[in-house]
Amino acid sequence: MSIYNQKNFRMLAVALLAMGIMIPAAQADDDDRDERYGGKYGEKGEKHSGKYGGENRGKPVQPAQINTKFQQECSSCHIAYAPGLLPAESWRKVMNGLDKHFGSDASLDAQDNKEITAFLVSNASNRWSASTSPLRISETAWFKRKHDGHEIDPAVWKNPKVKSPANCGACHPQAERGNFNERDIRIPK
């Protein structure tokens, strides 16, 4: 092999390796397609890292290991929203105000509250860099961007089967398992 050929071979090897890295990235969760436009939808002039002005949900949103108490208690009134949908400080606030939980008393005894809070906080969004901590998932920048008028026909929200933006399961049948993948969305007619 001449020196010239060796050089070419090395370049080819590097190119093949690079492709090997690129291909899985291209097949990654399509929910993250606009990841590379980092900061595009961020607050004007704010210096947050990451998308949505730093108000980004975690990945994964639902940990592999589920806490039974979290599952049972939260799902008695609504789906057990995946902890990664909000930052740790939001969960602390929610769990601290359960006696006035969006107009209802959802209080727990001290021990159960402590256990569920610990689970939520340790699995909260790992991509949230903003200093904000909203109480509602639907108030976060990532949620608003993903559900704005470009993404969803405003008429969808008026469908009684959808009822409210809190009703994730209306369009994301696997929401409870933390699956919000675009491929699995079924908007009710």
Add this chain to the structure above:
Amino acid sequence: MFRIFHTSCLALVAVAGLAAQPAFAETPDEILAAIHKEAAGTPGFQGFSAARGESFFKTKHGYEWSCSSCHTENPAAQGKHAKTGQVVEPIAPSANAERFTNPKKVEKWFKRNCNDVLGRACTPQEKGDTLAYLFTVKK
């Protein structure tokens, strides 16, 4: 008749007292007996009334919701959370054997729902009347 009810309740209270932990599974009658014991200590207590319980259950008490807003007018039927639409399994033990078998759960939900429906805690009389009613509802 009230005397008979009282006596049988006292016997049930004695049985309930033997259970070491409140988290242990109990029967609906044992849970009612514990409430009865509490109510018996209040002045003028004359026992529980299913009829009073029924009207308490179906009436609003100055707030947006009544018990039946989520549990429906028929406690043996499946209900729906008035706000989220989440399914609420039947509240009458005749239709749902799990109901009123866990004192911790009973206490938790009375606290929450009385606050939502009445803006305060329920009295032992109100709780007892409600249970007396729910326990008479047939499937």
